[in-house]
Amino acid sequence: METSGYDIVVVGAGNAALCSAITASEMGKKVLVLEKAPENQRGGNSKFTRNFRIAHEKGWNGFTQEYSGDEFLSDIRKVTSGISSSEMTRYVVDNSGEAVNWASAHGTKWQKALRSTLHLDRTNLFILGGGKALLNTYFRYLGKFRNCRIVYDSELIKMNVENNTFQSLTASIQGHNVEIKGDAVILGSGGFESNLNILREAWGDATDNFIIRGTSQNTGVPLMEMIRHGAASVGEKNDGHMVGVDARSPKYEGGIVTRVDSVIFGIVVNKFAKRFFDEGYDIWPKRYAISGKLIARQPDQIAFSIFDSKSWGMFIPPLYPPIVENSIETLADRIGLNPDELRKTVTEYNAACPEAPGFDFSGLDGHGTGNIEPAKSNWARRIDTPPFYAYPLRPGLTFTYFGLKVDSQSRVTDVSGNPFNNIWAAGEIMAGNILNNGYLGGLGMTIGTLFGITAGKEASS
Amino acid sequence: MSGEFNIFSDKDKFMEDAVRQFTICNSCRYCEGYCPVWPEVHSGNIVTRNDVLYYSNLCYDHRDCYYACPYVPGTHEFNINIPEVTRKIRRETYEELTYNVSGSPLKKTAISLALVVPVILGWFFAFNNIYSPGPVSFYKLVPKYPLIAVSSLLSVYLVSMLAVAGIRYRKLILNGLDNGNATAAVLPGVTTLLGVLAHKWFRNIHYPGGKESNIRLGFHLMIFYGFLMALLSTTLGFIYEDLLGIPSPFPFYSPVVIAGITGGSMLTVGSLLGLAARLSSRRTQGFMTVESFDFLLILEFLVVALTGLLTLLFRYTAGTEYVYLALLIHYSAIYTMYITAPFSTNILHVVVRLMSLNRFDNHNIP
Numbered sequence: 014m015e016t017s018g019y020d021i022v023v024v025g026a027g028n029a030a031l032c033s034a035i036t037a038s039e040m041g042k043k044v045l046v047l048e049k050a051p052e053n054q055r056g057g058n059s060k061f062t063r064n065f066r067i068a069h070e071k072g073w074n075g076f077t078q079e080y081s082g083d084e085f086l087s088d089i090r091k092v093t094s095g096i097s098s099s100e101m102t103r104y105v106v107d108n109s110g111e112a113v114n115w116a117s118a119h120g121t122k123w124q125k126a127l128r129s130t131l132h133l134d135r136t137n138l139f140i141l142g143g144g145k146a147l148l149n150t151y152f153r154y155l156g157k158f159r160n161c162r163i164v165y166d167s168e169l170i171k172m173n174v175e176n177n178t179f180q181s182l183t184a185s186i187q188g189h190n191v192e193i194k195g196d197a198v199i200l201g202s203g204g205f206e207s208n209l210n211i212l213r214e215a216w217g218d219a220t221d222n223f224i225i226r227g228t229s230q231n232t233g234v235p236l237m238e239m240i241r242h243g244a245a246s247v248g249e250k251n252d253g254h255m256v257g258v259d260a261r262s263p264k265y266e267g268g269i270v271t272r273v274d275s276v277i278f279g280i281v282v283n284k285f286a287k288r289f290f291d292e293g294y295d296i297w298p299k300r301y302a303i304s305g306k307l308i309a310r311q312p313d314q315i316a317f318s319i320f321d322s323k324s325w326g327m328f329i330p331p332l333y334p335p336i337v338e339n340s341i342e343t344l345a346d347r348i349g350l351n352p353d354e355l356r357k358t359v360t361e362y363n364a365a366c367p368e369a370p371g372f373d374f375s376g377l378d379g380h381g382t383g384n385i386e387p388a389k390s391n392w393a394r395r396i397d398t399p400p401f402y403a404y405p406l407r408p409g410l411t412f413t414y415f416g417l418k419v420d421s422q423s424r425v426t427d428v429s430g431n432p433f434n435n436i437w438a439a440g441e442i443m444a445g446n447i448l449n450n451g452y453l454g455g456l457g458m459t460i461g462t463l464f465g466i467t468a469g470k471e472a473s474s
Numbered sequence: 475m476s477g478e479f480n481i482f483s484d485k486d487k488f489m490e491d492a493v494r495q496f497t498i499c500n501s502c503r504y505c506e507g508y509c510p511v512w513p514e515v516h517s518g519n520i521v522t523r524n525d526v527l528y529y530s531n532l533c534y535d536h537r538d539c540y541y542a543c544p545y546v547p548g549t550h551e552f553n554i555n556i557p558e559v560t561r562k563i564r565r566e567t568y569e570e571l572t573y574n575v576s577g578s579p580l581k582k583t584a585i586s587l588a589l590v591v592p593v594i595l596g597w598f599f600a601f602n603n604i605y606s607p608g609p610v611s612f613y614k615l616v617p618k619y620p621l622i623a624v625s626s627l628l629s630v631y632l633v634s635m636l637a638v639a640g641i642r643y644r645k646l647i648l649n650g651l652d653n654g655n656a657t658a659a660v661l662p663g664v665t666t667l668l669g670v671l672a673h674k675w676f677r678n679i680h681y682p683g684g685k686e687s688n689i690r691l692g693f694h695l696m697i698f699y700g701f702l703m704a705l706l707s708t709t710l711g712f713i714y715e716d717l718l719g720i721p722s723p724f725p726f727y728s729p730v731v732i733a734g735i736t737g738g739s740m741l742t743v744g745s746l747l748g749l750a751a752r753l754s755s756r757r758t759q760g761f762m763t764v765e766s767f768d769f770l771l772i773l774e775f776l777v778v779a780l781t782g783l784l785t786l787l788f789r790y791t792a793g794t795e796y797v798y799l800a801l802l803i804h805y806s807a808i809y810t811m812y813i814t815a816p817f818s819t820n821i822l823h824v825v826v827r828l829m830s831l832n833r834f835d836n837h838n839i840p
């Protein structure tokens with residue numbers, strides 16, 4: 014393979030990288046795509062995704078209700094405590110529909126919101142078949158360009174940058190180190206969620222009990238290489254999107270199926286059988302994105318979602334069977350908790366539940382507990398009808414927020430605020446510019462697509 | 475209710491794994507919009523073995539789910555390969571529905587040839603008056619009433635065998651599903667029939683290679699409608715001759731002949747395409763074997779269609795002997811086809827698929 018003469022080297026082959034590679038190829042540039050994974054495992058975290066969040070009018074792409082840009086923006090503000098870059102955030106919101114149009118124009122097909130994902134059917138457009146199907150379409154399309162070459166099993170291990178200018182990079186291609194030169198580079202290599210060493214720096218031994226929901230490939234080498242070369246960063250290393258996942262899941266790549274949706278239907282206790290957060294807190298996306306972090310701060314990073322037969326069947330069942338017993342005490346025994354403690358916690362919780370719960374999952378039902386610490390502010394319903402169910406939970410890390418600071422053209426900037434001349438970043442690696450400490454479901458794909466296209470265009474012109 | 479269905483009872487591990495795979499699918503749901511299987515999987519909370527049998531018989535083998543899945547063998551420890559699971563189960567279902575009589579294609583052929591050839595030869599010698607004066611008439615080969623009698627008998631046999639398979643499928647699988655009342659009607663509803671006629675679920679199948687194509691739609695349409703045309707030709711012939719009193723043979727512009735030629739040609743091309751596609755799919759998709767395809771029946775289709783066409787062709791071009799020879803092979807092939815049909819996956823799937831789709835349509839009324 015040629016090691017020089019490329020107009021653009023794209024690092025990674027997830028959604029953002031492919032959007033860049035396609036854009037640059039369409040503009041006639043000579044493109045090299047380096048994908049760390051072998052061909053049959055290509056596609057990073059993007060292959061596990063299911064939808065895009067977009068602002069839209071009623072009737073657009075089959076939506077039955079409007080989701081206005083203002084509402085979208087205010088949802089982002091809610092989850093990011095307001096410190097996100099407002100110019101870029103506004104750009105994402107205003108152009109979100111374009112991300113979907115672009116994906117459609119490049120062969121992506123869509124489907125109605127999946128069953129039991131009702132809380133997303135107004136705001137998110139679902140990919141037919143999910144992220145891997147979308148990527149397959151992009152790969153097939155890219156295959157038609159003779160000016161674009163994809164090499165697999167090719168990991169960027171070193172960036173050579175001088176005077177804020179990319180010179181070359183070293184890649185380990187099927188185990189051999191190769192120096193590759195190009196006029197520009199686009200980093201679409203994701204966060205560092207698969208890098209247990211960096212995670213350990215931020216989280217200590219708790220890392221041992223983390224489950225990495227997505228790819229095992231995203232070790233953040235390109236990101237850290239740029240930091241080494243003086244790039245400015247956004248976000249904190251100990252910040253990431255973490256949800257409660259089934260403790261029995263594989264360490265990596267469990268994907269969507271490991272998530273446990275039962276949390277709001279009952280209580281969550283730690284290894285001492287004590288509740289530790291408001292299970293009925295606030296809107297769905299926000300609570301969803303914090304439950305994992307709360308578990309990460311509990312002893313041994315283990316927790317149990319406990320509910321009763323009234324709730325079984327009300328949520329998408331996780332891949333592993335629930336633990337089911339006819340009494341709270343035997344359930345406690347089965348999951349290794351102190352039966353008296355669990356009984357006590359359930360009794361206290363039940364006593365604090367309102368008399369007539371009027372349970373309504375379709376929205377915040379306002380049926381909270383009375384005097385109890387911590388309170389459960391919605392969907393408080395007694396756990397009193399056997400059999401009783403439990404799911405063991407671990408923190409499931411979806412992705413990390415720490416990333417490269419970019420300008421509005423998606424160009425990487427250095428610590429003194431100057432852009433690197435020919436280095437762009439797109440996707441998760443720079444999503445922290447928009448979402449530095451929170452997340453809204455479906456934004457990752459929208460951001461990756463928009464900035465992937467931008468980076469591809471800018472690097473080509 | 476469903477308890478007795480002992481498909482895979484000795485293959486417990488396989489069924490256990492099939493349930494495991496579908497359970498993972500049910501917690502993912504990304505494939506929901508692909509085909510009828512997924513809304514059905516996602517409508518339940520837990521997956522049972524009985525459910526899996528039904529899903530498998532609803533599956534068209536589009537393989538969209540396989541290509542979209544991040545958990546496929548060789549890339550992920552979850553080892554999900556739904557098309558592989560459903561294909562094996564369909565095969566077993568057909569065996570079970572026919573009391574495992576089907577056996578190997580070779581056995582089937584032997585049995586049916588043994589049954590058919592002597593009968594045909596017997597007729598040939600018994601009623602050998604093809605050289606008697608007068609125009610070419612098919613009834614000179616086999617006289618009318620024996621012909622009608624045997625055809626009727628075989629039709630009754632075929633229909634009852636298929637009815638038995640249908641009743642067993644309903645009893646052993648469909649009735650055991652949750653929401654059993656969605657099984658309801660014995661006869662397929664209008665929606666289902668229209669869908670089948672339009673080949674609603676046949677678009678963009680990953681077949682015969684890994685890419686989406688409409689090749690299967692093409693040959694299935696040709697075999698499906700070619701078969702109906704051939705049937706129409708036979709029926710028209712009967713109506714003309716026995717109800718309207720117009721004696722055969724019919725001129726080539728008669729609807730009987732036109733339907734016959736069209737049907738025969740469609741069947742021929744469709745069968746050849748189908749055979750070719752199967753052979754090439756074996757090469758391009760290593761993980762899919764060809765076992766679910768009944769080569770024998772397709773060959774029979776082909777022989778029936780070709781000899782039917784030749785009979786017509788020879789009538790206008792060649793000597794009488796050739797006409798009768800082609801006709802003789804034609805008859806033999808038809809009877810062989812009749813006898814083997816109830817054991818053929820290709821025929822059984824008509825019944826099982828129709829009933830599954832009907833259950834799906836009843837269950838998913840918009």
Ligand SMILES: Cc1cc2nc3c(=O)[nH]c(=O)nc-3n(C[C@H](O)[C@H](O)[C@H](O)COP(=O)(O)OP(=O)(O)OC[C@H]3O[C@@H](n4cnc5c(N)ncnc54)[C@H](O)[C@@H]3O)c2cc1C
Pocket residue numbers: 024025026027028029030047048049050055056057058059060061062063064065066167168169170201202203204226227228230231232233234235267268269411412439440441442454455456457458459461
């Ligand atoms: C289970 C799950 C479900 C999700 N669902 C959604 C959803 O529905 N909607 C949504 O918007 N977001 C979702 N997300 C988040 C989403 O996955 C990310 O926001 C998005 O995929 C990021 O895309 P990307 O292209 O930046 O990174 P990735 O898709 O992760 O791609 C990174 C690429 O870089 C490669 N790479 C990494 N390091 C190197 C290296 N050193 N050299 C060469 N190549 C390298 C990787 O192999 C990979 O190909 C989900 C995440 C997970 C884990």
